[in-house]
Amino acid sequence: MEYRIKDISLSDKGKKKIEWAESHMPVLLSLKKKYEESKPLKGLVVGGCLHVTKETAVLTKTLAAAGATVAWSGCNPLSTNDDIAASLVKDEGLSVFASRGVTNKEYYDDIYSVLKFNPDITIDDGADLTIEFHKNLDKYGKNIIGGTEETTTGVLRLKALETNSKLGYPIIAVNDAETKHDFDNVYGTGQSALDGIIRATNVLLSGKTVVVAGYGHVGKGIASRARGLGASVIVTEVDPINALKARMDGYTVKPMEEAASSGDIFITSTGCKDVIARKHVEKMKNGVLLANAGHFNVEISIDDIKELSYESKKINENVEQFLLKNNNKINLIGEGRLVNLVAAEGHPSEVMDMSFANQFLSVLYLLKNKGTLENKIYKIDREQDIMIARLKLESMGISIDKLSENQSKYLNEYGEGT
Ligand SMILES: NC(=O)c1ccc[n+]([C@@H]2O[C@H](COP(=O)([O-])OP(=O)(O)OC[C@H]3O[C@@H](n4cnc5c(N)ncnc54)[C@H](O)[C@@H]3O)[C@@H](O)[C@H]2O)c1
CATH class of the missing domain: 3.40.50.720 (NAD(P)-binding Rossmann-like Domain)
Structure with a gap:
């Protein structure tokens, strides 16, 4: 484990905040439970660059529980919660390179600290890590399988890379999932x-x-x-x-x-x-x-x-x-x-539950499809979106109607009119 954080003595405060987030992220927690025994990510390095908040902590803990080695940096100089970074290092043993108020140089140094782990999979928010990785794929990219992108601006930047035939590995546009942008962003x-x-x-x-x-x-x-x-x-x-x-x-x-x-x-x-x-x-x-x-x-x-x-x-x-x-x-x-x-704590945990369930499942998807994906931007599988929405509804105690056989047939035929 390596790290560069502000103050490790803040870990207790961070731990309590992470527990609070966990109790409001039932979908992600159900995925953690599902995969913590089989550990599908064992032997893989997930290199992340995403706001270090209590919700992100739950994502990194889920990745680690599924077997991944996690190396993480913040994706904005002012968004890191120093207490969360401290808890991830002290209580979870993760490699975190992030603190609030970093200079531009420290910000990029932190990203490079993550790249030095030679990630198999990247998780990004805004594409700063992915773009820096692309400048150094020869040096740090020997294991790369693919990556994910969390936000609209990051997806736009990576689409520009794809348009210029410069995308060096497959990317899943997590932002494009309906259970992400229609909830998290809104x-x-x-x-x-x-x-x-x-x-x-x-x-x-x-x-x-x-x-x-x-x-x-x-x-x-x-x-x-x-x-x-x-x-x-x-x-x-x-x-x-x-x-x-x-x-x-x-x-x-x-x-x-x-x-x-x-x-x-x-x-x-x-x-x-x-x-x-x-x-x-x-x-x-x-x-x-x-x-x-x-x-x-x-x-x-x-x-x-x-x-x-x-x-x-x-x-x-x-x-x-x-x-x-x-x-x-x-x-x-x-x-x-x-x-x-x-100036606040970012999105509430309830909404990040769906965004980060999408992130986690996209990492599994990249692994499952290793070697078969092209260097393109991929949309989230519709089935994944539907599954996450169902799990979220279930966690909220909400049930919905189901199409009858007759209704399904009607919706798929052209014969019945006036
Ligand atoms: N703060 C957060 O936590 C958070 C969360 C999600 C997304 N974002 C970011 O917010 C931004 C917007 O994301 P979105 O999902 O709403 O994107 P979007 O594409 O859905 O919406 C952007 C809108 O801005 C309009 N627009 C573009 N240039 C404009 C200009 N010069 N003047 C006025 N309008 C203009 C576009 O026409 C579009 O309607 C992105 O940078 C995204 O990465 C931030």
């Missing part, structure tokens, strides 16, 4: 992004105007939660269909240049860059809050804000206030990084 980020903003500022949402940039899975969740807390919501979009959906869901839709002067709170969730830039900040009211829920810290142009400012100060650990030359104040939460992970 309900998980929807709730936890607002949780992060509230924990950082204690702002009252009721009576405020919240501008949500992007009405995809994440934006849709944030908009509905903000409305539920009493805010008026303006959506900005570039996709006509998603803009139309937002309007028909009852939101005001405007370009960011128009929304900029009306908003009190701005939340970006596009996966794109410079969504809030100089021309928007110049129009904003005094005292607005800016936060990002998209994967990278490029959605709000911090360079532009700095150029427009003459001074900045920390209001608290997660809020930096910029004093603009036009005498307005702009409050940036979590350095423009994923607000739900920086």
Whole structure:
């Protein structure tokens, strides 16, 4: 075991949090029970790069229980829970390279510490590890079977690699599972992004105007939660269909240049860059809050804000206030990084239960199909999605109807009409 973490004495606190998450992740735990005796991953190294949270800890424990050697780094400089990292090292004996507040160099050093284990399978969130691995496949890739990717932005980056015929091993797009993006991105980020903003500022949402940039899975969740807390919501979009959906869901839709002067709170969730830039900040009211829920810290142009400012100060650990030359104040939460992970605890365990069940089953799928998959991005098997949904419903004590033979026949025939 090797590690680079902040403080191993935090392990007790981390252990209690992990136990809490475990008690809210019944689907993943049922998979752990199912595979801990047969240990299908014995002899394999799983190299992961994913936010070190209590939920991720349950995934790493499941992989280890199934026999894998686990080497793990964080996928964002500010999202690691140091107490969780400590417990994974001290109580579980896993190799963890992650701490909150790492520099850019330390962040990549941690990724390389994982690569040095010569992973058989990679698990990534945002594709930083996979992209670095691709630069060094000759050096560290002798065992590689395949990898998985957790988020929209990571899948987009890896699809670009595939389009350029540069993908070096098969990838399962876990984000594309319905039991992932329709729940994690929507309900998980929807709730936890607002949780992060509230924990950082204690702002009252009721009576405020919240501008949500992007009405995809994440934006849709944030908009509905903000409305539920009493805010008026303006959506900005570039996709006509998603803009139309937002309007028909009852939101005001405007370009960011128009929304900029009306908003009190701005939340970006596009996966794109410079969504809030100089021309928007110049129009904003005094005292607005800016936060990002998209994967990278490029959605709000911090360079532009700095150029427009003459001074900045920390209001608290997660809020930096910029004093603009036009005498307005702009409050940036979590350095423009994923607000739900920086200022809150990320997605609730209940929703990560399904995302990480998908991760675990995808690892098993890669192993089962070793040598037969091409260097392509693969979607999750539909059967897997259905199985996870069934297990989740079962754990919630919910049963559903079953098609009768007659109904199945009707749905598969064309003969019966008016
Ligand atoms: N914070 C988290 O925990 C978390 C969880 C899941 C996903 N994500 C990240 O959130 C981002 C969005 O994910 P998603 O699943 O909603 O993606 P999505 O593709 O479903 O939605 C993105 C939306 O943003 C719109 N968009 C793109 N560029 C825009 C721009 N310049 N201005 C306005 N709208 C724009 C697109 O048209 C699309 O409707 C990604 O970076 C993803 O990786 C974060």
